[in-house]
Amino acid sequence: MKKIVIVNPGATSTKIAYFEDTDLVWKDEVIYTPDQLKDYAKIYDQFEIRYQDIQVLLENHGISQDLDAVVGRGGLIGPVKAGAIKVDAELIDHLKNHPVLEHASNLGAGLAAAIRDHFGNESCQALIYDPVTVDSMMPIARYTGLKEIQRKSIGHHLNMRAVARRLASDNGLDYDKANLIIVHIGGGATASAHTQGDIVDFVSDDEIMFSAERSGGLPVKEVLKLAKELGVQELSKKVRAEAGLQSLCGTKDLREIEDRVKQGDQEADEVIQAFALQLAKCIATLAVSLKGKVDYIALTGGMAHYDYLCQLIEERVNFIAPLKIYAGEFEAIALAKGGFRVITGIEKASSLEEAMKK
CATH class of the missing domain: 3.30.420.40 (ATPase, nucleotide binding domain)
Incomplete structure (x- = not known):
């Protein structure tokens, strides 16, 4: 032992x-x-x-x-x-x-x-x-439209790889041979495409989807206007600590937003639907990186406890592959x-x- x-x-x-x-x-x-x-x-x-x-x-x-x-x-x-x-x-x-x-x-x-x-x-x-x-991204996934900037792989790798292994095992697959998409939605949000045991593409909440307090992808022209108005330091604080659910709902506590939705708050419901849409777009992006050959998709992290959010995501991505829920973290x-x-x-x-x- x-x-x-x-x-x-x-x-x-x-x-x-x-x-x-x-x-x-x-x-x-x-x-x-x-x-x-x-x-x-x-x-x-x-x-x-x-x-x-x-x-x-x-x-x-x-x-x-x-x-x-x-x-x-x-x-x-x-x-x-x-x-x-x-x-x-x-x-x-x-x-x-x-x-x-x-x-x-x-x-x-x-x-x-x-x-x-x-x-x-x-x-x-x-x-x-x-x-x-952890960084095993394929070279072409690193490119952006600016030579000075490359996409990076920094995020919830420990939990996502743990969930990927468990997802494969639970469904009779060898992780080293499976094609999987894992999305971690907690205080931050990151998503990964797995093939042959490697994370070959990776998306953070600096890019497509917003998260509890980060902005996700933003229209560059509008960002430049805001940068001129606020300055770089204030803008950085705004997009990384005061954005996402915090900006849209005045709180980053998903449980509080969930209660508002249950009480009929239409604005809160629309934010959750928008959040689900962005997460689904992220999954679809990673499916393209796997050339559409996806065995399973999994949601993990604290926000995966919210059934309504998971349901909204599943409705948009189940044409790609079956969706499984592994709520919480497995670090x-x-x-x-x-x-x-x-x-x-x-x-x-x-x-x-x-x-x-x-």
Whole structure:
């Protein structure tokens, strides 16, 4: 039996879970208030407080020095291939000092190493799995109409690949041979086209669909007018933190909007229909990237709990392929299964250099 701990740092929390093989034994969470974190200028400045709290939590759960693997959520490394990456000093330094963006997930590797050093057995491995910058997009999908700008693959890869594997398994398919479209709709929204085990095209909420607080694609001429009026910094804040459902409904809480729809609010209902339309357009775009050969489509993330939204999307995309719902997120089990595959020899972990070469 293999003993595995996963660590998933988020903006105001650190999720911890303990698995025996791939069976969840317990999960827990350390939650921080904004006041507790306000004095930390950079994400990595939070490392000590986060690790100390994790150490206490693991000791309280009776974890001793016999772990076989610790798997952290991968941060914004830069373009890397999918799968497991070994945690070493080079990876930690990269995420601490040279990340693509500041994000709590950048702490995952360092926390995994610290847990390994204190709680692991002699052969315990520290890993990250499917970081948010996994990139296996086909070259032609990277192009835009400006030479200076390429499309990027940054998003919910860990959860989307976990759902893709589960979707394939649930329907008697080999993930490495299936053609799948996975859409994550939560606080942010991203979508991916999978073929032969690779995400060959990827769409974020900077592009087609809006999300809880991001604008999605916008008419460029109108954006230029707004940029002139607001300035770049204010415009960036507007399209990335004050847009989407937040702008259209005055809230990014889908449950509140759902209640309005149930009470007959026609404007809220129209926004949800528009949201569904944009998500369906995104799915259709990715179907083209798969040349129309799609086995299944899946919706995942917190917003996939909303039956009415899922129904509206299904009505528009069921001509492409059957739609399945995997509401919520599956990051903990994805990390645990990834670690299990590595320590049992099913899968090989890459070094940072190997992962970045793709």
